[in-house]
Amino acid sequence: xxxxxxxxxxxxxxxxxxxxxxxTSLRTLAAAIGTSQRMLNYHFGSREDxxxxxxxxxxxxxxxxxxxxxxxxxxxxxxxxxxxxxxADHAQRFGALYFELASHAMYGKAYARELGEAxxxxxxxxxxxxxxxxxxxxxxxxxxxxxxxxxxxxCFDLLIDGDRAASDAAIEEFIAMMRARLGAG
Numbered sequence: 001x002x003x004x005x006x007x008x009x010x011x012x013x014x015x016x017x018x019x020x021x022x023x024t025s026l027r028t029l030a031a032a033i034g035t036s037q038r039m040l041n042y043h044f045g046s047r048e049d050x051x052x053x054x055x056x057x058x059x060x061x062x063x064x065x066x067x068x069x070x071x072x073x074x075x076x077x078x079x080x081x082x083x084x085x086x087x088a089d090h091a092q093r094f095g096a097l098y099f100e101l102a103s104h105a106m107y108g109k110a111y112a113r114e115l116g117e118a119x120x121x122x123x124x125x126x127x128x129x130x131x132x133x134x135x136x137x138x139x140x141x142x143x144x145x146x147x148x149x150x151x152x153x154x155c156f157d158l159l160i161d162g163d164r165a166a167s168d169a170a171i172e173e174f175i176a177m178m179r180a181r182l183g184a185g
Contacts, residue, residue, distance in 0.1 A: 016054060099159070
């Protein structure tokens with residue numbers, strides 16, 4: 001059952017995905033999503049608290065997707081390819097919002113503090129666990145970090161130039177390099 005708070009949160013996420021966060025006030029957001037500033041204040045408290053809820057909701061959905069993928073697919077090469085497909089598809093709607101909120105974390109905004117833990121640490125740990133089935137823990141950690149960097153960089157490029165074919169080809173090359181590094185067996 002969708003609660004009024006969750007319905008407002010979904011509308012806010014949709015608005016921010018389309019328009020960015022920038023310096024959007026609660027009043028502007030409320031008018032755009034068909035509610036009142038009072039209702040946003042009631043359900044979220046402040047603009048910063050709303051942004052925390054946005055970050056938590058989007059990251060929770062992505063984390064659940066990644067955990068499900070890695071729970072059902074033990075081959076890191078197949079999982080990596082599928083993760084890229086899902087990430088690239090998702091980035092078409094939410095990628096710019098992710099990078100904008102990441103810049104808020106880089107500038108030390110309090111509401112974005114947990115973004116690093118959510119976007120980097122959890123995803124890196126998932127890849128590290130998958131790679132640990134094929135190599136030692138230290139190597140698995142380094143390769144997980146490298147995987148994150150490649151994926152984020154290609155996602156950034158995809159959002160800038162829109163060349164999905166080039167990004168897909170680069171991922172295939174990366175998977176081939178990882179297959180050589182980790183072994184196909």
